[in-house]
Amino acid sequence: MHYRPTIGLEIHAELKTRTKMFCGSANDPDETRPNVNVCPICLAHPGTLPVINREAVRHILRIGEAVGGARADFTEFDRKSYFYPDIPKGYQISQYEHPLIIGGTLAGVALTRVHLEEDTARSIHSGGKSLVDFNRAGIPLMELVTEPVIRDAETAGRFARELQLLLRTLGASEANLEKGEMRIEANISVSHQLGLNQSEGLVGRTRSSDERVLGTKVEVKNLNSFRSVERAIAYEIERQKKLIESGEKVEQETRGWDEAKQQTFHQRFKEGSADYRYFPEPDLPKIYLSEMPEFFADVIRASLPELPSARRARYVQLGLKAEDAEFIVASIARGTFFDAVVKEFGGVREPSMLAANYFISDLAGEPGNTSPTAFAKLIRLVSAQDLSSRGAKDTLAILAEKGGYPEEIAREYGFMQVHDAEVLRNVVKGILAGEAKAVEEYRAGKEAALQYLIGKGMKATKGAGNPEVLKNLIIEEISG
Secondary structure: OEEEEEEEEEEEEEEEOOOOOOOOOOOOOOOOOOOOOOOOOOOOOOOOOOOHHHHHHHHHHHHHHHHHOEEOOOOOEEEEEEOOOOOOOEEEEEEOOOOEEEEEEOOOOOEEEEEEOOOOOOOEEOOOOOEEOOOOOOOOOEEEEEEOOOHHHHHHHHHHHHHHHHHHHHHHOOOOOHHHEEEEEEEEEEEEOOOOOOOOOOOOOOOOOHOOOOOOOOOEEEOOHHHHHHHHHOOOOOOHHHHHOOOOOOOEEEEEEOOOOOOEEEEEEOOOOOHOOOOOOOOOOOOOHHHHHOOOHHHHHHOOOOOHHHHHHHHHOOOHHHHHHHHHHOOOHHHHHHHHHHHOOOOOHHHHHHHHHHHHHHOOOOOOOOOHHHHHHHHHHHOOEEEEEHHHHHHHHHHHHHOOOHHHHHHHOEEEEEOHHHHHHHHHHHHHHOOOOHHHHHHHHHHHHHHHHHHHHHOOOOOOOOOHHHHHHHHHHOOO
């Protein structure tokens, strides 16, 4: 029987701002002392009033512009009511009916909305006790919701990675999963191509492909790595398939991910939006973006850097292979370094492609102590045949470790390519004297013997001999 997985993602990311969402307390994710970045507002003392962080609003608008979403003119904040120790007010200030951004696409996945809210405090469970650190309470939080259009775990993982890269490119968030700065939840359901909607009890009937009944949605939380996202989704799809095949009911619930056991587990039954009793936040003003020049669409658009998709396309146009372009774009630091190198060449194709080859193959995208200018000079030495490939690799290794100037390093270590025929002739004569068998094989018509002798010449000169000069000298000496 064929099953159809349907997956939607809800992703939260802590935004990079100087202060929290509704107060002046510091937004410092690296603070290790508990309960120091707090104030009466984020601790919900009676009589305190929130004030909207304009930079957080700007971040969401820039994200919305980057994904091609429709920005609101009118927007407001809402109270999302629920009780938990990490919610000091007894409600969270979020957005419900009027989010800042509607729609958009990223990595081929359609988006539902992007809105702004405040983060909760952090609960710490240790030694049979539960403690609460309110440093995180009130930090600006982006929530991005995708449409339920993802069909497999790999697509979900690819989307999440692309979102992290976009947030870092925009400077909106570090989005570090290990530190909890980006948190991913997956909503997963499995249905027959034609079948039973268990949540509504509708018996399947003949439908078009666009009318397929969805299965029962299960939310999976605690996904703190991209690999966990992919594995949890794959596991949950299989778990639901087995339940359906055995005639059991898939419950609408929230499940966690156990990294050690590599399986999901029940946490609680899922609340609906009515359970949160949303209503407009009475202590915050309504926002009309068209009345705020700093949030005008053209101002936000002009503030965007080159986006990852555009950078990929530019690298491919420059001549890089798609996988090489992806490797460089995947890291802000790699892209910044490589762009500085390309700028040294004035965007010329050939040296830029050669630079990409050495950057990826020999430096693995980690330039170490090499500056873009020094790296570009090394590539020029290679292009001018002043450095062989072997000499360039050895010079580059020293550059990455110690820094410096490539030509000085190459001369100091004897890596500069030798073109002088008389100097190389002595090397060739010595090699031929000790390689009588290879000489005879070449005379017998075996071209491989010639390549072998050239290789011996390169080894004898520690990669500094010009291979074309060596080849001609070897042929000349053998023929003479």
